[in-house]
Amino acid sequence: MKTTERKTRATGRATLSDVARAAQVSPITASRVLRGVDTVDPELAERVRNAAAALGYVPNPAARALASARSDTVAVLVPSLSNRVFIDVLEAIYRILQPAGYEVLIGNSHYDRDEEERLLRNYLVHRPSGLIVTGFDRTEAARRLIEASGTPCVHLMELAHAPSVYCVGLSQSDAGAAVARHLLDRGRRRVAFVAAQLDPRTLQRGEGFRRVLIDEGCYDPALELLTPAPSSMALGGELLVSLLERHPDVDGIFFCNDDLAQGALLEALRRGIAVPQRVAVVGFNDLEGAAHMVPRLTTIRTPREEMGQRAAALLLAAMRGEPVKMPAVDVGFELVARESR
Amino acid sequence: MKTTERKTRATGRATLSDVARAAQVSPITASRVLRGVDTVDPELAERVRNAAAALGYVPNPAARALASARSDTVAVLVPSLSNRVFIDVLEAIYRILQPAGYEVLIGNSHYDRDEEERLLRNYLVHRPSGLIVTGFDRTEAARRLIEASGTPCVHLMELAHAPSVYCVGLSQSDAGAAVARHLLDRGRRRVAFVAAQLDPRTLQRGEGFRRVLIDEGCYDPALELLTPAPSSMALGGELLVSLLERHPDVDGIFFCNDDLAQGALLEALRRGIAVPQRVAVVGFNDLEGAAHMVPRLTTIRTPREEMGQRAAALLLAAMRGEPVKMPAVDVGFELVARESR
DNA sequence: AGTGATTAGGATAGCGCTACCTCGATGTTG
DNA sequence: CAACATCGAGGTAGCGCTATCCTAATCACT
Numbered sequence: 123m124k125t126t127e128r129k130t131r132a133t134g135r136a137t138l139s140d141v142a143r144a145a146q147v148s149p150i151t152a153s154r155v156l157r158g159v160d161t162v163d164p165e166l167a168e169r170v171r172n173a174a175a176a177l178g179y180v181p182n183p184a185a186r187a188l189a190s191a192r193s194d195t196v197a198v199l200v201p202s203l204s205n206r207v208f209i210d211v212l213e214a215i216y217r218i219l220q221p222a223g224y225e226v227l228i229g230n231s232h233y234d235r236d237e238e239e240r241l242l243r244n245y246l247v248h249r250p251s252g253l254i255v256t257g258f259d260r261t262e263a264a265r266r267l268i269e270a271s272g273t274p275c276v277h278l279m280e281l282a283h284a285p286s287v288y289c290v291g292l293s294q295s296d297a298g299a300a301v302a303r304h305l306l307d308r309g310r311r312r313v314a315f316v317a318a319q320l321d322p323r324t325l326q327r328g329e330g331f332r333r334v335l336i337d338e339g340c341y342d343p344a345l346e347l348l349t350p351a352p353s354s355m356a357l358g359g360e361l362l363v364s365l366l367e368r369h370p371d372v373d374g375i376f377f378c379n380d381d382l383a384q385g386a387l388l389e390a391l392r393r394g395i396a397v398p399q400r401v402a403v404v405g406f407n408d409l410e411g412a413a414h415m416v417p418r419l420t421t422i423r424t425p426r427e428e429m430g431q432r433a434a435a436l437l438l439a440a441m442r443g444e445p446v447k448m449p450a451v452d453v454g455f456e457l458v459a460r461e462s463r
Numbered sequence: 464m465k466t467t468e469r470k471t472r473a474t475g476r477a478t479l480s481d482v483a484r485a486a487q488v489s490p491i492t493a494s495r496v497l498r499g500v501d502t503v504d505p506e507l508a509e510r511v512r513n514a515a516a517a518l519g520y521v522p523n524p525a526a527r528a529l530a531s532a533r534s535d536t537v538a539v540l541v542p543s544l545s546n547r548v549f550i551d552v553l554e555a556i557y558r559i560l561q562p563a564g565y566e567v568l569i570g571n572s573h574y575d576r577d578e579e580e581r582l583l584r585n586y587l588v589h590r591p592s593g594l595i596v597t598g599f600d601r602t603e604a605a606r607r608l609i610e611a612s613g614t615p616c617v618h619l620m621e622l623a624h625a626p627s628v629y630c631v632g633l634s635q636s637d638a639g640a641a642v643a644r645h646l647l648d649r650g651r652r653r654v655a656f657v658a659a660q661l662d663p664r665t666l667q668r669g670e671g672f673r674r675v676l677i678d679e680g681c682y683d684p685a686l687e688l689l690t691p692a693p694s695s696m697a698l699g700g701e702l703l704v705s706l707l708e709r710h711p712d713v714d715g716i717f718f719c720n721d722d723l724a725q726g727a728l729l730e731a732l733r734r735g736i737a738v739p740q741r742v743a744v745v746g747f748n749d750l751e752g753a754a755h756m757v758p759r760l761t762t763i764r765t766p767r768e769e770m771g772q773r774a775a776a777l778l779l780a781a782m783r784g785e786p787v788k789m790p791a792v793d794v795g796f797e798l799v800a801r802e803s804r
Numbered sequence: 805a806g807t808g809a810t811t812a813g814g815a816t817a818g819c820g821c822t823a824c825c826t827c828g829a830t831g832t833t834g
Numbered sequence: 835c836a837a838c839a840t841c842g843a844g845g846t847a848g849c850g851c852t853a854t855c856c857t858a859a860t861c862a863c864t
Contacts (some may be wrong), residue, residue: 178850414697491813507812
């Protein structure tokens with residue numbers, strides 16, 4: 123069986139046409155059945171499904187994306203994967219989107235606006251069905267890319283200033299304010315704010331914290347210790363020590379996240395700095411370790427799972443073109459008062 | 464300007480043909496230039512590149528994947544994202560693969576073989592250029608899928624039993640053995656192994672640990688406390704307490720990971736159980752907290768960044784069809800002796 | 805100069821799927 | 835009962851790119 127015809131480029135796997143042929147229908151009908159759209163005669167549909175199963179047919183996503191100019195993909199951009207908060211949010215997002223038939227692409231911008239823009243560019247060429255991004259602080263170009271793509275987009279972690287923007291988050295500044303009130307309620311007057319990384323949400327927390335202190339007449343700018351260095355337990359310990367050295371009368375510290383706070387707690391333990399007797403310590407996020415520290419860490423718990431879940435649900439509705447009554451979801455926060463005051 | 468012709472389906476963005484037309488070459492030539500292949504006349508190449516830049520041309524990955532039956536994608540499957548170890552490995556992989564022009568797809572199997580198989584199926588339809596998977600414990604079907612796909616595949620974390628299998632890892636059982644010897648060297652005789660999750664690597668660590676104890680004649684099966692529950696600090700504390708209740712003479716404990724060990728350390732602190740005086744504690748992974756615990760945790764440090772980096776480099780070579788001299792890379796481990804003994 | 809080997813670039817033909825339009829068969833109405 | 839809407843199914847024609855083949859030109863070598 124000598125043949126001089128052009129070598130085939132086919133991949134050898136069953137295609138939609140194979141299924142259609144086996145089911146004795148046209149490829150379009152098979153396509154419709156397998157996408158679950160339109161009203162196809164139940165008997166034909168059954169034949170198609172059987173044929174697909176018999177042939178072990180698996181759709182080719184590239185062909186689908188090319189023909190339809192969209193892909194069943196949702197890109198999620200977070201600023202960090204080393205922060206457990208985002209892992210939990212991602213997990214929840216995945217748990218909703220995956221069963222709905224979407225593929226989740228994870229992008230890590232490393233708290234870098236340019237990197238986020240680059241990721242966005244990279245992902246948008248895939249024509250994702252949806253987009254989930256973190257916060258509102260991004261380059262103008264990134265903003266335009268999202269806008270121009272027309273892709274439904276949900277914003278995480280913060281609440282929008284503008285209406286008609288999908289967002290699922292909480293007021294970071296209200297949470298910061300709650301911490302300030304909590305410390306004041308417990309009789310602390312010389313309270314400090316210690317922060318690293320200095321991403322927008324961290325700054326918002328500090329702002330809310332400061333607002334309350336000003337209102338209560340006990341704000342001292344010297345008690346704000348800010349550094350753009352990435353958060354770490356080691357840094358938390360160092361900042362605690364240097365703050366207390368310079369301001370021995372400080373009686374309460376709000377660390378912008380639990381990593382810093384935990385590092386501070388352990389350093390205090392090691393140095394015999396009495397927490398909460400000499401100084402109260404409050405963190406943010408309620409990471410796993412918080413409840414196990416000695417003393418147990420008082421912190422702000424944010425509903426990470428709920429945030430992811432609701433963001434995904436909101437996006438699903440938007441992608442399906444369903445009317446969305448609540449474009450902005452405030453998931454709130456909870457101050458978990460433990461032993462560190 | 465009435466036109467009855469069929470509505471166009473084009474996406475409105477510049478295509479390769481647009482670039483070719485602008486550069487006055489054929490589309491194939493443009494394709495070759497932009498892929499950087501073949502030897503195209505430098506002058507033509509220059510024209511093509513200029514035209515592409517002028518038009519803001521961005522290749523359509525779906526079209527490319529459809530035509531070439533492959534995508535510039537590498538799928539990485541890890542068993543967990545809540546374990547910092549895998550985040551660090553992923554990060555390193557990404558840092559190598561991204562500049563090389565590959566897109567990294569992250570899959571989380573949640574320590575579930577069936578879930579891993581499902582992910583594999585999902586990712587392989589995209590015809591990735593490469594695959595990075597964790598360990599060797601997978602379903603037979605998953606194994607066959609990888610094999611049949613012909614996709615270059617690197618195995619992480621463990622070392623292969625078979626030659627000609629790409630892997631970058633370490634001997635988990637040797638690491639376990641090192642912990643046993645370390646404890647024995649410090650005079651401990653009643654040493655326990657406490658483990659959760661019970662994934663293959665955890666069990667290998669226990670096996671190496673046990674091997675040494677048997678050799679030294681101080682193995683007591685009653686001092687192995689295993690539970691399939693997921694690891695957590697809370698669980699570490701509980702297991703410590705219940706172990707010491709049942710076996711008050713235990714003078715050394717190897718926790719299969721740092722989460723358990725840290726939880727145990729904090730619980731010991733809270734209960735006044737003297738570490739290391741009454742009982743030595745050793746962990747595994749050297750997570751961030753280990754060095755900050757009170758007392759500081761002795762643990763096994765594995766080179767996570769190096770593992771990711773070398774796995775990615777190995778895969779790159781394999782994908783480029785370069786000859787690989789060292790299909791198995793042993794990155795080793797290091798026992799970091801701190802205060803917990 | 806003739807032969808073959810090597811090259812550069814282009815023509816052709818899909819990759820596998822779905823958007824769009826058409827058509828025939830059915831139901832619906834005055 | 836004819837004219838008309840409705841609807842299910844199919845035909846056609848790409849989506850944007852690259853694999854494969856092909857031609858013509860260049861280059862050795864005998």
